Amino acid sequence: MLFPTTVFAVFFFLVFHGHWALAGHPRARKAFLLAASLFFYGFWSWKFALMLLGSALVNHAAARRMDGLDRAGAPEASRRRLLGGIVALNLGLLGFFKYTGFLFADVLFPLLRPVCAAMGSDAVWTLVRAQEEIYPWISRIVLPVGISFFTFQALSYVVDVYRRRTPPARSWLDFANYLAFFPQLVAGPIVRAANLVPQMEQMPERGQPLEAQRAMILILGGLFKKTVVANWLASRLADPVFAWPEIYSGPDILLAVYAYAVQIYCDFSAYSDIAIGTALLLGFRFPANFNAPYAAATLQEFWRRWHISLSSWLRDYLYIPLGGSRRGEGRTYVNLLVTFLLGGLWHGAAWTFLLWGAFHGLYLALERGVLGWLGRVVRPPGGAFRPLAVWLGRIWIFHVVCFSWILFRGGNLETAGALLRGLAAWRGTVPDVTLWSGTAAAMVVIGLATQLWDGDRLWTGARWIVSRPAWALGAAGALVCTVILALGPEGVAPFIYFQF
């Protein structure tokens, strides 16, 4: 079930009414919310909805057992073994669905081919027969939508219980609602247990003020970013060029890369905004997931502004346990590289995602070293030079990130290579067939400008609507929604991050 569809609008209308009508019956309300979330997920596949339910049961049971062992004064090793087991189970599930095909088709078989060729024809035929057996089997593995997101949520829960940073949920129902909550189930934000489990336990009260105006602005803003901006940039610029880069000129490839940078921001932040706004209407609060990422002047700052819930997850559950920056500069660089390699792999099972992660890890290490050295030998720019330095940094980092998007979106090494060769060759455009146009430039600029809405800036500027009658706000919202739908294309394109 996709957000910007009539089916979801009807679904949400029913859930809103049921959720608030049952406010006086907490247990029934929690069961209703879980049923709604499982229906939302099961709309795509009821089998995977059952798998999600099973994951909730197993992870919560493990967390309760860890807490029980702690209260009983059991040795730390027993808790550590249990943690190891549940982490392995979660990662095993993710690995099976997401990485089995990559492991066989892109790692194992390519490695074995030259080895078997050297061993002789018998070995080659054995390998051929193995491939004939395995390829049909792995082609039947379907990636459950959102598995990367809810697996990371489950992992953060069990690790935080192990670290004693959060108690286990009071009941299985509360944890299941945390894990399966439909607004953020399939594409985040990755909400921590310490944030959402207490909200699920207490449930929003009927008497509490609902941030409905802020929710409306988030949802409509997200709808605009996705329907008008992201879809246009994808269909007119990014998709054609990334599909066949050889036929486009250098300037057209550059425009397509800029377009993709804006498309993925608008697409993903739109989903996060709609998720946050939808949750607000049900009385739940999520943290922000984006904060004008292309305003960053360093790559480190970019990762504090882009997909904040994932970058903070990687920091807290990977980078810091590896040692963070506490074990010397050399080890810090290694930790950065490993963290971002795995971060790249989280996005997808392909060499291009690994390269994308490696690029970010290496650049962050280099940036840390260079900026550290510069800080010791050069005085930071002051006065009138500081804004210039900031803007130069922003332009530079935007292009560094755009370069990395070529790897991310390229899909395979051949396409990424073709795009880079096209940029390097810089073949001139033919005026009548170039992709450059006023509309294209305007869409890219508008998409970049929507970053100004992040961090509730749009809400801050629109507080004057607070005192307007609710029916007038609703009607005005419907008018804005109509304009957005009229400007968008027919049909609904799925959100990019659904594939992760």
Place this chain on the structure above:
Amino acid sequence: MKTKLKSAGHPAGAPPPGLSLGRAWRGLLAFYLVALALNAVSLHRNNEQMPYGPLRSFWVAVSAPAARIAAATGLDRPREFLTRTIGDSLNR
């Protein structure tokens, strides 16, 4: 180097004001009714393009009356106008 753009998240200080549940419900209802009125014809057209089957029959039956009313009262015209003037030229 940090830039001056303020942090994301909720504005500092007092929590943002909100609506009572009753007011929020009225706002949501107004949203759905006005959105349906203005977009019923387009919605009905989309439903008619669904693959044939019980689901299509259901949604077409649901959207047909609203589409008839919207077409008769001219409520579909603002969206048609916007689609013809800006939407089609953007997405053709």
